[in-house]
Amino acid sequence: MSEKTRQEAEQAVTMVEEVNSIILPEPKEANAIVPLKEADPEVSEEIRTRMDEIDMGDTNSIIAFGSAAQAELQEISQAMLADVRNKDVGPAGDSLRGIVTTIRGFSVSELDVRRDRSWWEKLLGRAAPFAKFTARYEEVQGQIDKITDNLLKHEHTLLKDIKSLDLLYEKTLQFYDELALYIAAGEEKLAELDSKDIPAKEAEVQAAPEGDQVMKAQELRDMRAARDDLERRVHDLKLTRQVTMQSLPSIRLVQENDKSLVTKINSTLVNTVPLWETQLAQAVTIQRSKQAAAAVRDANDLTNELLTSNAANLRESNAMIRQEMERGVFDIEAVKQANADLIGTIQESLQIADEGKARRAKAEEELKKMEKDLRDTLAAAKARKDGTGDNAGTAVPS
Numbered sequence: 001m002s003e004k005t006r007q008e009a010e011q012a013v014t015m016v017e018e019v020n021s022i023i024l025p026e027p028k029e030a031n032a033i034v035p036l037k038e039a040d041p042e043v044s045e046e047i048r049t050r051m052d053e054i055d056m057g058d059t060n061s062i063i064a065f066g067s068a069a070q071a072e073l074q075e076i077s078q079a080m081l082a083d084v085r086n087k088d089v090g091p092a093g094d095s096l097r098g099i100v101t102t103i104r105g106f107s108v109s110e111l112d113v114r115r116d117r118s119w120w121e122k123l124l125g126r127a128a129p130f131a132k133f134t135a136r137y138e139e140v141q142g143q144i145d146k147i148t149d150n151l152l153k154h155e156h157t158l159l160k161d162i163k164s165l166d167l168l169y170e171k172t173l174q175f176y177d178e179l180a181l182y183i184a185a186g187e188e189k190l191a192e193l194d195s196k197d198i199p200a201k202e203a204e205v206q207a208a209p210e211g212d213q214v215m216k217a218q219e220l221r222d223m224r225a226a227r228d229d230l231e232r233r234v235h236d237l238k239l240t241r242q243v244t245m246q247s248l249p250s251i252r253l254v255q256e257n258d259k260s261l262v263t264k265i266n267s268t269l270v271n272t273v274p275l276w277e278t279q280l281a282q283a284v285t286i287q288r289s290k291q292a293a294a295a296v297r298d299a300n301d302l303t304n305e306l307l308t309s310n311a312a313n314l315r316e317s318n319a320m321i322r323q324e325m326e327r328g329v330f331d332i333e334a335v336k337q338a339n340a341d342l343i344g345t346i347q348e349s350l351q352i353a354d355e356g357k358a359r360r361a362k363a364e365e366e367l368k369k370m371e372k373d374l375r376d377t378l379a380a381a382k383a384r385k386d387g388t389g390d391n392a393g394t395a396v397p398s
Contacts, residue, residue: 033180036188043181050185056193056226065186065230066237069178148273155265158258165255172248179241186234193227 036047055061201223205216 033183033187035184039184046181047185047188050182051189054185054189054230056197056223056230059226059229062226062229062233065233066179066182066240069175069182144273144277148269151265151269155262155269158262158265162255162258162262165251165258169248169251169255172244172251176241176244176248179237179244183234183237183241186230186237190227190231190234193223193230198223198227 034043036044039047053061054065198220201216201220205213205220208216
């Protein structure tokens, strides 16, 4: 809820208390029509004033008898109806139900930040659970702000209606009392007609000359017809008074319902909505705390893994380093192997040298033998004294 809405809701509390503190007067009994003879001087004067409005010779005065009392009441009713036509007033209950629906649509089960997204969510590019939850929270908060503003408008409208109903109740009650005066005046006028005017007119007809009796008889019929019209009008006023009597508790009932709804709306704005917002904020904070705790746990797990891994690596590298430090520059086995290989190499070299020397001596003997054989052969060829022998013999050195 915005700060402006909260302040307006708190200010409306005073208005709610004010309209609830108003006590409307109760109407008089339905049959509390005081006759002229039993009325006090002030009421008697009011009754006589209304009797003077009746002109038995004017039918319109009889038809309009008592209608002036309803004029102001009609103006108030028309003003209220015009106000209803000119303003957009949706049911306040719908706004209350809207808040409940909004909150119920807020699923806390969506807050599992450790839940992995399904392949379908990844395919659609849906946000991670906590990011989705945060966006949902912002959406719910916006809906609550909108509904609270709407509720505040309804509250102001209902407060205005309650005050209008107060005025309507007062004017209806005045009209109800005013009808009692008109009914008393009409009944008194009927009593005068029945006891005085009509008998006097009948005597006048009887006393009139024969030529004037027709006119006088017509006047008597007109007076009796006017008297019957007045009686019907008084009867209508009695019915109207009864209906007015029934409308008073209806107005009170509507007004009480409006007051109850205003009280409920105000309680929702001042108490319930902030509580809901607090709970939602706590839900967000709790999930953020869980997320932070999970991050801390992961960091601690990583630290422990690093400590364990580093300790194992240190032990392994320390053993390797110490072993290398304790070794000589050359391993004795390597030196022994190298010495053995060196001795073997020397021995092999000597053996190969001896074998080569023996082969060279043998080859030298073979060469000498081959040279001797060749020389002997050539010498024999020279001794034959043919052309071939001479040439071949001279080719061999002596």
